[in-house]
Amino acid sequence: MTRGGRGVRVVERSGVWGFFFLLAFIGAAIYFASQSDGRFWTVVLGLLQAIVWPAYLVYHVLESLGV
Numbered sequence: 001m002t003r004g005g006r007g008v009r010v011v012e013r014s015g016v017w018g019f020f021f022l023l024a025f026i027g028a029a030i031y032f033a034s035q036s037d038g039r040f041w042t043v044v045l046g047l048l049q050a051i052v053w054p055a056y057l058v059y060h061v062l063e064s065l066g067v
Helices: 015-035 040-051 053-065
Strands: none
Touching: 015 040, 040 053
16 A cells, blocks of 8 residues: 555564464473373374463463452
């Protein structure tokens, strides 16, 4: 979109957080997969848990706070 000869420039600076979340996912995937018994579907379940582990964290924090 251009107004008066000037263009709109958008700068995205969230690369550090994306890298942090990638490392957190890899760590959670290793943890949950290592907790499984090694069968295919339990490893797949561990990888799915690695995707949604922040929901587990929020749930247990709210539960401990009595909310």
